[in-house]
Amino acid sequence: MASRQNLSHAFEIQGGDFGKAGCVSLEIKEILRDLGIDPAIVRRTAIAAYEAEMNVVMYADSATVMLRLNPQGIKIALDDKGPGIHDIELAMQEGYSTATDQMREMGFGAGMGLPNIKRNADLFELKSTIGKGTSYKIFIDLGSEEKT
Amino acid sequence: MTLSEVAKLLEAEVICGEQYLDQELEFAGASDLMSDLLAFGQPGILLLTGLANTQSVRTAEIIDAKCVVYVRGRRPSQDGLELAEKSKMPILSTKFLMYKACGLLYSRGIRVTGDR
Numbered sequence: 001m002a003s004r005q006n007l008s009h010a011f012e013i014q015g016g017d018f019g020k021a022g023c024v025s026l027e028i029k030e031i032l033r034d035l036g037i038d039p040a041i042v043r044r045t046a047i048a049a050y051e052a053e054m055n056v057v058m059y060a061d062s063a064t065v066m067l068r069l070n071p072q073g074i075k076i077a078l079d080d081k082g083p084g085i086h087d088i089e090l091a092m093q094e095g096y097s098t099a100t101d102q103m104r105e106m107g108f109g110a111g112m113g114l115p116n117i118k119r120n121a122d123l124f125e126l127k128s129t130i131g132k133g134t135s136y137k138i139f140i141d142l143g144s145e146e147k148t
Numbered sequence: 149m150t151l152s153e154v155a156k157l158l159e160a161e162v163i164c165g166e167q168y169l170d171q172e173l174e175f176a177g178a179s180d181l182m183s184d185l186l187a188f189g190q191p192g193i194l195l196l197t198g199l200a201n202t203q204s205v206r207t208a209e210i211i212d213a214k215c216v217v218y219v220r221g222r223r224p225s226q227d228g229l230e231l232a233e234k235s236k237m238p239i240l241s242t243k244f245l246m247y248k249a250c251g252l253l254y255s256r257g258i259r260v261t262g263d264r
Contacts, residue, residue: 026206026210108183113183113186119187
């Protein structure tokens with residue numbers, strides 16, 4: 001089992017693979033739960049990771065995800081290769097979505113994903129380059145289980 | 149109310165997780181939109197949905213739902229069923245429509261967390 005003091009774990013996500021959408025986030029959740037992290041923090045981390053993972057599956061070609069844990073908190077750095085986000089400010093608004101019918105049939109694409117990452121994270125940084133991809137930096141403070 | 153009593157109330161078939169139906173239930177949430185459940189679903193809820201793909205079970209697992217009830221006689225996909233069994237997540241299937249299933253649970257005191 002990984003040490004709670006110093007954990008680092010890398011994952012890959014394949015864009016368009018709806019069959020496996022969410023598998024990485026469930027794995028992250030299991031790792032954190034096995035380490036004995038507070039369930040409320042595990043849940044917030046899992047939700048933020050899942051929303052980001054679904055964005056990759058829906059919009060990007062692929063992504064690498066790095067999960068890091070130190071005594072202060074949990075860091076998730078996700079870098080995708082894809083079209084990028086044209087207007088981050090607009091994309092952060094609840095209800096704004098460019099989802100296709102297939103995405104909506106899967107129960108997603110309501111324009112809630114990015115705002116929900118922000119809601120669950122203590123720090124959320126989103127950067128995007130058109131035609132190259134998007135990077136998500138999510139930080140959850142281990143002392144902040146009461147956020148949501 | 150226990151999950152076992154929920155199954156009787158909704159005349160539901162227990163698809164998996166019969167051994168976990170002694171859990172007490174206080175809250176429920178209902179939607180076919182996983183985005184809404186991720187944003188507003190609280191831990192420990194019973195999740196009612198008509199969306200019977202793997203994503204509904206994955207979403208339930210992510211938000212720490214206690215049980216998934218498929219309405220309109222829907223049943224989980226094979227992947228969803230395997231995940232539910234691995235996650236010890238009971239899955240029920242009722243022939244009732246979403247509105248009736250929600251109404252029955254609400255009338256027996258099952259509420260929405262935060263009373264939203």
